[in-house]
Every structure is written in structure tokens, then in C-alpha cells.
Amino acid sequence: MTIHFPVEEAVKKRYSVRNYKKQEVELDIKNKIDTFIQSLDNPFQKEVNFHFLETKDADDQQKLGTYGVIIGAKQYIGTTIKQEEMALEALGYELEVLILYLAHLGIGTCWLGGTFNRKAFANAMNIRDEELFPIMTPYGYPAAKKHVKEAIMRKMVQADQRKDWAEIFFQNDFQTSLLKEAAGDLSFLLEMVRLAPSASNKQPWRILLKDNICHFYEYKEPNYSDRFTYDIQRVDIGIAAAHFDLAANEKGIKGSFALGMQPDLLLPANIEYVFSWIRD
Numbered sequence: 719m720t721i722h723f724p725v726e727e728a729v730k731k732r733y734s735v736r737n738y739k740k741q742e743v744e745l746d747i748k749n750k751i752d753t754f755i756q757s758l759d760n761p762f763q764k765e766v767n768f769h770f771l772e773t774k775d776a777d778d779q780q781k782l783g784t785y786g787v788i789i790g791a792k793q794y795i796g797t798t799i800k801q802e803e804m805a806l807e808a809l810g811y812e813l814e815v816l817i818l819y820l821a822h823l824g825i826g827t828c829w830l831g832g833t834f835n836r837k838a839f840a841n842a843m844n845i846r847d848e849e850l851f852p853i854m855t856p857y858g859y860p861a862a863k864k865h866v867k868e869a870i871m872r873k874m875v876q877a878d879q880r881k882d883w884a885e886i887f888f889q890n891d892f893q894t895s896l897l898k899e900a901a902g903d904l905s906f907l908l909e910m911v912r913l914a915p916s917a918s919n920k921q922p923w924r925i926l927l928k929d930n931i932c933h934f935y936e937y938k939e940p941n942y943s944d945r946f947t948y949d950i951q952r953v954d955i956g957i958a959a960a961h962f963d964l965a966a967n968e969k970g971i972k973g974s975f976a977l978g979m980q981p982d983l984l985l986p987a988n989i990e991y992v993f994s995w996i997r998d
């Protein structure tokens with residue numbers, strides 16, 4: 719996977735687009751997207767499958783069902799995985815790399831994990847029963863204005879806000895916040911994570927820097943993932959890994975992700991270790 723777009727620009731350009739223009743994404747651009755998808759991989763070595771769907775007109779989407787959340791979209795990408803460890807993180811990583819690439823091309827998307835009729839879309843995309851289908855996104859050109867429900871949703875989850883550094887980044891233990899000044903050249907990588915999207919904008923990523931290793935944790939919101947058969951916030955942690963990794967590559971900062979490196983620390987309530995990134 720080689721990335722040829724400026725990461726910060728794409729991260730800042732991306733937002734959840736829920737209102738789309740009629741204009742479809744042209745065939746040559748679709749082919750480019752397809753080629754980009756073929757090139758995707760992830761640090762967790764789990765397979766992520768992508769499924770395209772074209773509907774004839776935007777009304778079809780009413781039948782398929784996004785509950786009035788997405789308006790005007792005719793094109794979708796669904797993602798499926800085998801239900802196994804690190805697969806949700808792999809999905810988060812690969813789909814976010816794709817979504818940033820699309821943002822770079824001026825194409826809007828919206829992560830959907832809850833507000834879509836999974837059965838109807840699974841049927842339309844020929845997704846087999848044994849595949850886990852946690853997420854899909856519409857894609858297309860953003861309409862000039864947000865629709866009313868979209869504006870309300872953004873307000874409800876404070877979509878334009880992100881948590882402060884002190885709340886999500888730590889040094890040596892969970893009692894000590896990592897300040898931007900102390901993070902040195904890692905500060906850009908962490909800032910890119912801070913700006914990432916997450917389910918209901920809950921921003922569950924916590925990163926702890928210790929001995930040149932960044933340990934990634936999930937703040938698992940009590941009762942939040944219970945309505946799914948999997949932990950949707952693990953997808954958020956995969957998205958964080960994508961932002962971190964793309965930023966590291968761009969800055970020429972070398973390192974790699976590893977599992978099972980959990981330091982011996984006292985963890986605050988509801989915090990779960992997920993993986994680490996070791997600097998070379």
C-alpha cells in the first residue's frame with residue numbers, strides 16, 4: 719500500500735456527508751477507487767472484503783433503508799470480515815484509508831454502523847450469512863447544504879468537537895497526561911488520531927507512551943456496544959491506527975504495530991488494551 723495524498727489535508731477535509739448530489743461518481747473514478755481498494759492492506763493481517771452497490775435512483779435507498787439519515791446517495795461500499803480477533807480493527811484501518819483517499823478526491827462518505835438496514839443491504843450486496851457485515855458507507859459528491867436531520871445529528875454528538883489531548887493521551891501511566899510539547903515528533907501522529915471519526919463521536923482511543931512505545935487502549939463505553947454482536951468501538955481503534963500509521967509514513971517515522979505488549983499498569987475503569995506501536 720503506497721499513499722500519495724497529503725494526510726493532514728485529507729483528515730481535515732473528511733467529515734460525515736449525509737446529503738448527496740444527484741451526480742454520480744464517474745466510471746473512470748470508480749475504476750480508480752477499485753484499484754486503490756486492491757492495493758489496501760492492514761497491520762493486523764486480517765482480510766477485509768469490499769462490496770460495491772449501485773442503486774438506480776436515490777429512491778431505492780428508501781427501500782433499502784438508512785432511516786432518513788442518508789439522502790441522495792446511489793452508490794455504496796459495504797465491508798465484511800470473518801468474525802475473529804483483530805478483524806474489526808483491520809476493517810477500521812482499511813476503510814478509513816479508503817475514506818481519506820476519497821476525501822482527497824473530493825468524494826464524500828459516511829461511516830454507518832448503526833443507521834442502516836443490515837439485512838436489506840446485505841441482500842442487495844450479495845453478502846453471505848457467514849460474513850460479518852459491521853459497516854458500510856455511501857459515497858458521492860456532497861450536496862451544498864446539510865439536511866435537517868443531519869444538522870440535528872451533528873449537534874447531538876457534537877460532531878465538530880474533539881476531546882483535548884489531556885483526556886486521551888498519557889505518558890508512563892494513566893495518571894499523567896502526555897502534553898503536545900513532550901510528545902516531540904510523535905505529536906503530529908497523535909494529533910491526526912485526535913481528529914479521527916468514531917461511532918457517535920465517542921472518541922474511545924487512549925494512547926499511552928512509555929519507553930518509545932505507543933500503547934493503544936479502548937475506553938469501552940458501558941452499555942454502548944451491547945446492541946451489536948461485536949464491539950463497534952474496536953473499529954474506532956482501527957481507524958486510529960490508520961491515522962497514526964499514515965501520519966508516521968508521511969513524516970518518515972519508522973515503527974510497527976505489535977500485539978500482546980501490554981505494560982504492567984493500573985488501568986482506569988473500562989479501559990482495555992488493544993495493541994502497541996513500537997518505534998524502530
Ligand SMILES: Cc1cc2nc3c(=O)[nH]c(=O)nc-3n(C[C@H](O)[C@H](O)[C@H](O)COP(=O)(O)O)c2cc1C
Pocket residue numbers: 732733734735787828829830831832833834853871875876877878914915916917918919950953954957
Ligand atoms: C464506526 C463508526 C460507526 C458510525 N455509525 C454511524 C451511523 O450508524 N450513522 C451515522 O449517521 N453516523 C455514523 N458514524 C459517524 C459518526 O457519528 C461521526 O464520525 C462523528 O460524529 C464525527 O463526525 P465527523 O465524521 O463529521 O467528523 C459512525 C462513525 C464510525 C467511525
